[in-house]
Amino acid sequence: MGANGFIPEDLADAEDWRAQLRNSIRDVEALKARFPGLPDPEGIARAAARFPFSVTPYYASLVEKPSFDDPIFRMSVPSPEELDDPPFLLEDPIGENRHMVAPGLVHRYPDRAMLISTSFCAVYCRHCTRKRITGAKRGAISEARLDEAAAYLKAHPEVKDVLVSGGDPLLLPTPLLERIVRKIREVPSVEVIRICTRAPVTLPMRIDDELLAMLRRHGPIWMNTHFNHPRELTPRAVAAAGAVVDAGIPLCNQSVLLRGVNDDPLVMEELVRGLLRARIKPYYLFQCDLVRGIEHFRTPISKGLEIMEHLRGRVSGLAIPCYAFDVPGGEGKVPLLPEYIVSKSETHTVLRTWRGLFFDHPEPRPAGAAPEAPAGTSWNDDFCARAITDRRTSDRDFGEWLEEIPEV
Ligand code: SF4
Structure with a gap:
């Protein structure tokens, strides 16, 4: 592997994002080959049978040791702990199915809507809120369903801001993503389009000239990405983020507070400082959603408040995200603040x-x-x-x- 996660040396065309996907690790045998000494392969196989996984060679190169104590490994390799299933965890914790107003289009706030454009991701994050959708099948929204979503948006001019999410929309071929973006842009009342993607983190080579030129054609577009740990801010990822910002696309970050990954004030301080250096605004720090399969990632809210207390005053206000919890049922985000x-x-x-x-x-x-x-x-x-x-x-x-x- 590259010492800094720049280019894995064992993959000839590592800078080709499609080659990264073709060579992704998707089963336990491939994991064992990549990580000799893999812990508990049987347990990993049991968890993978319930929640599929996929890890790009690039992201696998960031693993320092094949152990669930390693934050990169922990976020990308299925753990038998995912099978812990207390009754308060839900398939659809933030009520997206309940608020689906057209196929794939979720309308929870008056002026915003979110389009689930695909079920495909480069890495299936073990803490994903949409575990019910992602990984099962590589699908994208069809043209007919996209037309239905656009018709809803035209009939609801109060929606000014549309988030294109998934799965990861940047996993779609650029022409297919352009079809989606163009269709939304044709709705006169939509002012802002936001692309939600983890590609800068798990597949930074996806940020290519063709993609950026396409996004520039349909601005104003913002991008939300999802760095959770400072080790994800490799030179390659920072270069990808820089290319996005240079293309005139503001970049914000949504982290999730994850036990064993970033539930430490110093780790979070290093992350937000690194984000700011990379010109990425720390936007949200989410308390884990109550989603099935992620009990082992959950932290008490007091841990998040301790981290927010630590950040305030020590780092610039620009580097401080909003700590929030998305209430089950789709009732929206509640900001969580230390008492001042x-x-x-x-x-x-x-x-x-x-x-x-x-x-x-x-x-x-x-x-x-x-x-x-x-x-x-x-x-x-x-x-x-x-x-x-x-x-x-x-x-x-x-x-x-x-x-x-x-x-x-
Ligand atoms: S990239 Fe996003 S949608 Fe895909 S698995 Fe990760 S958190 Fe879920």
């Missing part, structure tokens, strides 16, 4: 900073209130005194570090 408001009253709100200090925020005086409120009632005298001192300090320093701008 300590107390509230009509006159003051007490805030906690990321360092754990408290700050007393004076609320604006109601319209028509007396300019000088009685001391000790609605205004905090200490706070006012400190604010006046800070203001004077600021006034004094202002001229000392500014240079005059030359005439232009």
Whole structure:
């Protein structure tokens, strides 16, 4: 394998994404050949019989040791733990079937809809929310069904934003993906198209000139991708992300909080810093959906809050994703936030900073209130005194570090 996950040396045409797919590992015998010392092949086979798998040679090259302790291996190789099936886990945890308004088209929020365009992915992520769809068959939405979806969108001009998802839409041949994108673009009320893909992570060579030229023709297009661990940010993946951004396609990242992969504040900090360097905006950090087959990946919500606490103040706000849980039944995402408001009253709100200090925020005086409120009632005298001192300090320093701008 390439030392940095750039090109696996055992695959002659590693830069050809179709060759990557042709040479993907899809059964236990191929896994054993690729990873001598494979742990529990019988257990892997049992899990694979329930939930299929596929791993590109590129993604397999990122595995450092064939063990479920290795985050790349853990996310891509079936584990017997997937057969743990507590009753609160669901086939369709976020109610997509219930909100399917045309074949493949899910409409859960007023202004957004999502099109499930294919069931095909380069790597079948073991934590996938759509395990019920992905991997079973390599299918794409037919032209007739696409017409039905487009007809729904035309009849619902409130939908401004369409996510093309799957499976992974970038696994479709470019002309087939263009047929989908063009059909959506023909709906006058659709303003933005978003492509949801893990190809930059698992098959970065898929980001080729033909694809980018096609996407540019149908903008504005955004791309959501799915990096979960800093080791996925290889030079090859970063180059693919850079090509997307250079083509004028903003790139955002949706991670899933996964036990044994990224449930560590330092790992998550490294991930979001790496994403920002690669010009990818960390967008969401999802609490695991309640989907069958992923109990071993789930973490308590307190773990996600601990990670968010860690990130705030330590990394730029630009690098901080929104931590959220998609409520079962399709009722939407709930943002999950550490508590920063300590107390509230009509006159003051007490805030906690990321360092754990408290700050007393004076609320604006109601319209028509007396300019000088009685001391000790609605205004905090200490706070006012400190604010006046800070203001004077600021006034004094202002001229000392500014240079005059030359005439232009
Ligand atoms: S690429 Fe996306 S749709 Fe495909 S298996 Fe992974 S998470 Fe699921």
